[in-house]
Amino acid sequence: MKRWNGWGYSTIDMPVPPTAAPLLASLAGTPCPQRDAALEQIVEKIPPSRLSPDPLLSTEPETRLRHSRGQSLSDWLELRYGSVNTFPDAVAFPETSEQLEHLLGLAKRENAIVIPYGGGTSVVGHLTPPSGDRPVLTVSMARLNRLLDLNQQDHLATFQAGVAGPDLEASLRNFGYVLGHYPQSFEFSTLGGWVVTRSSGQQSLGYGRIEDLFAGGTLLSPAGKLVMPNHPASSAGPDLRQIVLGSEGKAGILSQVTVRVTPQPAHEKFAAILFPSWQQAVETAQALARSELCLSMMRVSDARETVVQLGLAGTNPALKLLPTWPERCLMLLAFTANSRLTVERDRLRGWHAARQRGGLPLPGPFGEKWREKRFRGAYLRNTLWDLGYAVDTLETCLLWSRLDQGKSLIENALFEGLNGEGHVFSHLSHFYPSGCSLYTTYLFPLSDTEHAVREKWRRCKSGASEAIVRAQGTISHQHGVGLDHKPYLQYEKGQLGLDALSASLHTFDPNSLMNPDKLL
Numbered sequence: 001m002k003r004w005n006g007w008g009y010s011t012i013d014m015p016v017p018p019t020a021a022p023l024l025a026s027l028a029g030t031p032c033p034q035r036d037a038a039l040e041q042i043v044e045k046i047p048p049s050r051l052s053p054d055p056l057l058s059t060e061p062e063t064r065l066r067h068s069r070g071q072s073l074s075d076w077l078e079l080r081y082g083s084v085n086t087f088p089d090a091v092a093f094p095e096t097s098e099q100l101e102h103l104l105g106l107a108k109r110e111n112a113i114v115i116p117y118g119g120g121t122s123v124v125g126h127l128t129p130p131s132g133d134r135p136v137l138t139v140s141m142a143r144l145n146r147l148l149d150l151n152q153q154d155h156l157a158t159f160q161a162g163v164a165g166p167d168l169e170a171s172l173r174n175f176g177y178v179l180g181h182y183p184q185s186f187e188f189s190t191l192g193g194w195v196v197t198r199s200s201g202q203q204s205l206g207y208g209r210i211e212d213l214f215a216g217g218t219l220l221s222p223a224g225k226l227v228m229p230n231h232p233a234s235s236a237g238p239d240l241r242q243i244v245l246g247s248e249g250k251a252g253i254l255s256q257v258t259v260r261v262t263p264q265p266a267h268e269k270f271a272a273i274l275f276p277s278w279q280q281a282v283e284t285a286q287a288l289a290r291s292e293l294c295l296s297m298m299r300v301s302d303a304r305e306t307v308v309q310l311g312l313a314g315t316n317p318a319l320k321l322l323p324t325w326p327e328r329c330l331m332l333l334a335f336t337a338n339s340r341l342t343v344e345r346d347r348l349r350g351w352h353a354a355r356q357r358g359g360l361p362l363p364g365p366f367g368e369k370w371r372e373k374r375f376r377g378a379y380l381r382n383t384l385w386d387l388g389y390a391v392d393t394l395e396t397c398l399l400w401s402r403l404d405q406g407k408s409l410i411e412n413a414l415f416e417g418l419n420g421e422g423h424v425f426s427h428l429s430h431f432y433p434s435g436c437s438l439y440t441t442y443l444f445p446l447s448d449t450e451h452a453v454r455e456k457w458r459r460c461k462s463g464a465s466e467a468i469v470r471a472q473g474t475i476s477h478q479h480g481v482g483l484d485h486k487p488y489l490q491y492e493k494g495q496l497g498l499d500a501l502s503a504s505l506h507t508f509d510p511n512s513l514m515n516p517d518k519l520l
Ligand SMILES: Cc1cc2nc3c(=O)[nH]c(=O)nc-3n(C[C@H](O)[C@H](O)[C@H](O)COP(=O)(O)OP(=O)(O)OC[C@H]3O[C@@H](n4cnc5c(N)ncnc54)[C@H](O)[C@@H]3O)c2cc1C
Pocket: 007, 070, 071, 115, 116, 117, 118, 119, 120, 121, 122, 123, 126, 127, 141, 161, 162, 182, 183, 184, 185, 188, 189, 190, 191, 192, 193, 194, 195, 196, 197, 198, 199, 200, 201, 202, 248, 249, 250, 252, 253, 254, 255, 378, 478, 479, 480, 515, 518
C-alpha cells in the first residue's frame, strides 16, 4: 500500500549508512525528529460530504484524505503535523470515458469543483482542494490505465491517460517499443499528469520532453470534447495541443493520449565521470550537449551535491579510491543506441572530451548502480524526514550565459532563507543547445511546530523564486505552476499572455469547475 503521508510504497525503505547521520549534522545542522500525526486522528475530523450520493462517488473518509494532497513540502507539513483541513467531498474512480462525462455533468449540476488526480505526485500544490462553499470532487484516473492501440507502422501508441510509468513501459515492452519518459516519480506519475504539467524525464536528452512525445489525444471538458489528431506535422493554425500541455487540469480531463514511441534500443550504458571542478564539468556538459553523441541522459552535480551523493551512497571501499579533489563534481551519462558499436564508440568520444577538460571516467558500476536505484532516490525524503530533516527541491531552466549568475542568486537566496541552518546543493539535468535546467535541493532540521518549518520554507521558496525571476529563468522547467509558482507566472507570460491563457481556458470551462485556483 502507498504511504498516506510520504513517498511511495510503505514496504520500501531507502536506508542510509551509519556515517550519513554525522555527515548530515555537520552540513545541515542538528536534526530534530518529530512524531507524526496519526491517520485516525485526521480521519476523525473530516466533515461529511456535501455532494449528493452517486454510485461512482466514494465518500469514505480515508479515501478522501489519501487524495487530499500531493508531494510538495507544504503538503507533507500538513499531513505529517496533522493540520490538513481541506478534503475532497468525494473521490471517483471512473473506468470509461462515459463515466468521466457523467462526472463532469454531475459537477456542473452541483456547481462542484473538479480536481483530476493522476499519480498524486505533484510538488507544487496542484491537488489541494480549496476551502469555500463549493463541494470538491477529485477524479482519480487510476482505473483508466490501458493501452488502447499500438500502431507499429506509425510508431504511435494510444493509452488511457491514467496509466502510470511502469504499466505504460511494460505494455510497450511486450511489443518491443519504449516511450523513454522517466521522471524520478515514474513509479506513480501518469501519462495524463505528465502532459498537463509538461514534465521532463531523466533521459530527455535522447527521447525528448513530454511535449515532443505527445502526438494527440482526447480532452473531455465541461464545454465538450476536444479531439487532437495525430498529424505528423501541420501548419493549420496554432497547435491546440499546446493549450492542453501545461493546462494542469484546468481545461478538462485528458482521457486518452497518443504518444510517439520508438523501437526498444538494443544497447544502453550508464557511466560516471569525476571532475576536479564545477567549471570543468559544465564546460564538458556544454560540449557534449552540442555533440552528435548518442547521449540520452546527462547530469552534473555540483561539489556540495557530490559530497551528499557519495556520503549517502554507502561504505563501498571503491569510493575511498576516488580522487579527493576538494571541489570534485560528479557527472552521470547514459549512452543509448541500437548498436553496441555506436554506444562504445560514443562512450570513448565522451571520455575523450571529459579527459581534455580534466575529467576522470570512473569504473563501470558507478553509472550502472545509479541506474538501478534511480527511482529509489525519492524514498530518501522519507528517511531524511524520519531522521529529523525537511527536504525541498526547486528547478528552473537558464541560458548558458546566465547559468553561473542564476545558480549563485538562487543558492544565496536559499542560504539566506535558511538563516545559517541547512544545506543547499544543485545539479544540471536536462540539456539544450542554448542552456540547461538547474535543479536545487535544500534541507534543514525540522522544528517542534509546523509554523516554524513553514516559515522557513516560505522564506526559502519565495527568495529562490524571486532569484529565478531576477536571473530570467523560467519559474518551472518541469514541475509546473500549481499554487506555489502562481505568483511568478506573470513575469514570464506578461499580462496580455495571462489574459490570452485565461480566455482560452474559459472557453473549455466557462463555469470555472476545473481546478479553479491553480495555475492562473
Ligand atoms: C519524488 C518526485 C520526483 C519527481 N520527479 C520529476 C521529474 O523527474 N520530472 C518531472 O517532470 N516531474 C517530476 N516530479 C513532479 C511530478 O511527478 C510531475 O509533475 C508529474 O507529471 C505529475 O504527474 P501525476 O500523474 O502524478 O499528476 P498529479 O500530481 O496527480 O496531478 C498534477 C496536475 O495534473 C492534473 N492532472 C493529472 N492527470 C490529469 C488528466 N488525466 N487530465 C487533466 N488533468 C490531469 C491534476 O489535476 C494536477 O493539476 C516529481 C515529483 C516527485 C514527488
